[in-house]
Amino acid sequence: MxxxxxxxxxxxxxxxxxxxxxxxxxxxxxxxxxxxxxxxxxxxxxxxxxxxxxxxxxxxxxxxxxxxxxxxxxxxxxxxxxxxxxxxxxxxxxxxxxxxxxxxxxxxxxxxxxxxxxxxxxxxxxxxxxxxxxxxxxxxxxxxxxxxxxxxxxxxxxxxxxxxxxxxxxxxxxxxxxANNYLSIWSLEYRQDADPEGRNLSRGVTMCFGGAWANGETSMTDQELARVGLTREILRSGPYRGISGEKVSEFVLHTRNCLREHYRTNYESGKYDRKSNFPLKLPAMPQFRKxxxxxxxxxxxxxxxxxxxxxxxxxxxxxxxxxxxxxxxxxxxxxxxxxxxxxxxxxxxxxxxxxxxxxxxxxxxxxxxxxxxxxxxxxxxxxxxxxxxxxxxxxxxxxxxxxxxxxxxxxx
Ligand SMILES: Cc1cc2nc3c(=O)[nH]c(=O)nc-3n(C[C@H](O)[C@H](O)[C@H](O)COP(=O)(O)OP(=O)(O)OC[C@H]3O[C@@H](n4cnc5c(N)ncnc54)[C@H](O)[C@@H]3O)c2cc1C
Incomplete structure (x- = not known):
């Protein structure tokens, strides 16, 4: 020592x-x-x-x-x-x-x-x-x-x-x-029209709830899930248990893949572009609940x-x-x-x-x-x-x- x-x-x-x-x-x-x-x-x-x-x-x-x-x-x-x-x-x-x-x-x-x-x-x-x-x-x-x-x-x-x-x-x-965990990501983002009554921190900066995907329930289509390396089956079987290096990386990368998809969808819809809505800060520890x-x-x-x-x-x-x-x-x-x-x-x-x-x-x-x-x-x-x-x-x-x-x- x-x-x-x-x-x-x-x-x-x-x-x-x-x-x-x-x-x-x-x-x-x-x-x-x-x-x-x-x-x-x-x-x-x-x-x-x-x-x-x-x-x-x-x-x-x-x-x-x-x-x-x-x-x-x-x-x-x-x-x-x-x-x-x-x-x-x-x-x-x-x-x-x-x-x-x-x-x-x-x-x-x-x-x-x-x-x-x-x-x-x-x-x-x-x-x-x-x-x-x-x-x-x-x-x-x-x-x-x-x-x-x-x-x-x-x-x-x-x-x-x-x-x-x-x-x-x-x-x-x-x-x-x-215990089991489900996939979700919370991050800090810039959004030009951030709702002042919502989770707004200061003008334009808002907290973003990227989404929760519990028990296979998600608003994402099968195609969108596939684009982020997920299937409904992966979500349903609750694989996010255990904290080996491999398991932590799998969980963290899946959450960030979902966040990228969130921005791609926003941009494709024409509602925002990469200057009016983008991530400012990502969590620096895995968002396991238990x-x-x-x-x-x-x-x-x-x-x-x-x-x-x-x-x-x-x-x-x-x-x-x-x-x-x-x-x-x-x-x-x-x-x-x-x-x-x-x-x-x-x-x-x-x-x-x-x-x-x-x-x-x-x-x-x-x-x-x-x-x-x-x-x-x-x-x-x-x-x-x-x-x-x-x-x-x-x-x-x-x-x-x-x-x-x-x-x-x-x-x-
Ligand atoms: C996605 C998500 C959303 C949530 N939403 C809410 C919410 O809206 N409101 C709410 O009240 N709660 C919420 N929670 C729960 C809440 O944030 C946490 O459960 C709570 O903050 C846990 O506090 P803690 O001090 O017990 O543990 P932690 O916050 O996990 O603190 C443990 C600390 O120990 C350190 N540490 C770990 N291992 C070691 C080591 N080997 N050596 C040295 N240091 C180490 C870590 O770096 C960390 O700083 C949420 C949790 C998640 C995952």
């Missing part, structure tokens, strides 16, 4: 979950490092050009997500366009139809995230890939990293895997769950919205269905095999099917990230492993941070 360093808390992945975890750990007084393989913070939300901060409210005018998730929605528009509905800005519950969400410019949000982590005194290691784990007995003791300085080990008392793909957990031998999450001591399942969990650590809103609110058990944040030293956050926390749709999005990633950062800190202070942390202590500290813990806390 070329280097070895020691921290209280090491967070793997500088996406929304990782930033939230690192902010909370650092604000709890822990020496914290945030390791990110790119040179940008925000993960899929920014580098991946996802630009909608989904709702912190239940769709019936009731806020259910608080804490760093709320702080980050406000920071997301600090250096750029985007609006939070007026009622929510004043901290009052909004009219039902206006959900507490906003559209942001990914670049603006990246600048704000940089500022947040620097203010908190977090050591950020950009351009550093976590590629292995050091396990002693039933404890994770190190993350093996590689960067231009060589290969080294980050030792820490606690690790938070916020990599979006549970890389550290998998390298440490933790069983994980995966990769691997840990197999937690509890795996949140379909239809468990409105379910009481004794060990709930907060609430999540369902972005698709008004009135669907989920309690999130603490047991989804650590592995079923109770490996010491490790917590998971964001899309790495344990969920399946429909429940994963709820836990994987931006406000949810911030919420579970903050809880993982707090649980990491408290478990160090109490000298216990994360699975043995007194959940009532965690709940009481979360309440001090403004978290509702159970549905009843928000009148549900």
């Amino acid at each position: 070329d280097f070895e360093v020691n921290y209280d808390v090491a967070v793997v992945g500088g996406g929304i979950a990782g930033v939230a975890a690192a902010l909370q750990a650092a604000r709890s007084g822990k020496k914290t490092v945030l390791v990110e393989k790119t040179i940008l913070l925000g993960g899929l939300a920014t580098t991946g050009l996802v630009y909608i901060y989904l709702p912190l409210c239940d769709g019936n005018g009731r806020q259910v997500i608080f804490g760093i998730s709320e702080e980050l929605i406000r920071r997301s528009i600090q250096y750029g366009p985007g609006d939070i509905p007026e009622n929510w800005q004043q901290g009052k519950n909004a009219r039902e139809e206006e959900r507490f969400r906003c559209i942001f410019s990914p670049a603006s949000f990246m600048l704000a995230l940089d500022e947040a982590v620097q203010e908190a005194g977090i050591d950020v290691w950009f351009d550093t890939l976590v590629c292995g784990a050091e396990v002693n007995g039933n404890r994770l003791t190190g993350a093996v990293v590689e960067n231009e300085s060589g290969r080294g080990v980050i030792h820490a008392k606690r690790f938070v895997d916020a990599s979006g793909s549970s890389i550290l957990a998998r390298r440490a031998g933790v069983p994980c769950l995966d 990769i691997y999450c840990i197999k937690g001591e509890y795996v949140l399942k379909d239809n468990e919205h409105a379910t009481f969990f004794e060990d709930s650590i907060g609430l999540l809103a369902d972005w698709r269905k008004a009135g669907f609110v989920w309690e999130i058990p603490y047991r989804t944040l650590y592995p079923e095999n109770r490996l010491g030293g490790l917590l998971a956050a964001g899309r790495c926390s344990a969920a399946s099917g429909d429940a994963w749709e709820v836990t994987r999005v931006i406000p949810s990633a911030a919420m579970t990230g903050q809880v993982a950062g707090l649980a990491a800190s408290l478990s160090i202070e109490k000298g216990v492993e994360p699975p043995d942390l007194d959940v009532r202590l965690l709940q009481s500290e979360l309440r001090k941070l403004g978290f509702p813990i159970h549905l009843a806390d928000v009148g549900l």
Whole structure:
């Protein structure tokens, strides 16, 4: 090894979950490092050009997500366009139809995230890939990293895997769950007549939803599909599972082939030409929705919205269905095999099917990230492993941070 360093808390992945975890750990007084393989913070939300901060409210005018998730929605528009509905800005519950969400410019949000982590005194290691784990007995003791300085080990008392793909957990031998993905691409484009009421960022610049091709459903004709190397059968069989180099390349190239087809079609129709409509920025990470999450001591399942969990650590809103609110058990944040030293956050926390749709999005990633950062800190202070942390202590500290813990806390 070329280097070895020691921290209280090491967070793997500088996406929304990782930033939230690192902010909370650092604000709890822990020496914290945030390791990110790119040179940008925000993960899929920014580098991946996802630009909608989904709702912190239940769709019936009731806020259910608080804490760093709320702080980050406000920071997301600090250096750029985007609006939070007026009622929510004043901290009052909004009219039902206006959900507490906003559209942001990914670049603006990246600048704000940089500022947040620097203010908190977090050591950020950009351009550093976590590629292995050091396990002693039933404890994770190190993350093996590689960067231009060589290969080294980050030792820490606690690790938070916020990599979006549970890389550290998998390298440490933790069983994980995966899922199918469907083909879609979101990118940033110039369009002369960009709809000012739509997903417009500034004059002419708009967010482009190139299209989603789930279960073979597409508006593209067989001929158009053939032109981009796809068939209805490929779409139907849901091949986008697995993250080998080959699989990632297949997925990414298919999405970009579809985007080229989108522009060819626009130009052929005569509605636009290459000067009035063209791509400005493509996502710099694969837009997989689900990769691997840990197999937690509890795996949140379909239809468990409105379910009481004794060990709930907060609430999540369902972005698709008004009135669907989920309690999130603490047991989804650590592995079923109770490996010491490790917590998971964001899309790495344990969920399946429909429940994963709820836990994987931006406000949810911030919420579970903050809880993982707090649980990491408290478990160090109490000298216990994360699975043995007194959940009532965690709940009481979360309440001090403004978290509702159970549905009843928000009148549900
Ligand atoms: C097409 C698409 C559209 C979406 N639309 C929305 C939407 O409109 N609104 C919404 O709220 N959510 C949306 N989502 C989901 C949401 O963007 C993500 O699920 C969420 O941002 C995930 O956050 P995360 O922090 O858990 O993971 P990620 O964003 O994946 O962050 C993980 C970070 O870890 C880093 N990393 C990974 N491996 C390593 C390693 N080995 N070493 C070091 N660093 C590593 C990555 O570079 C990344 O920065 C969408 C997702 C997709 C794919």
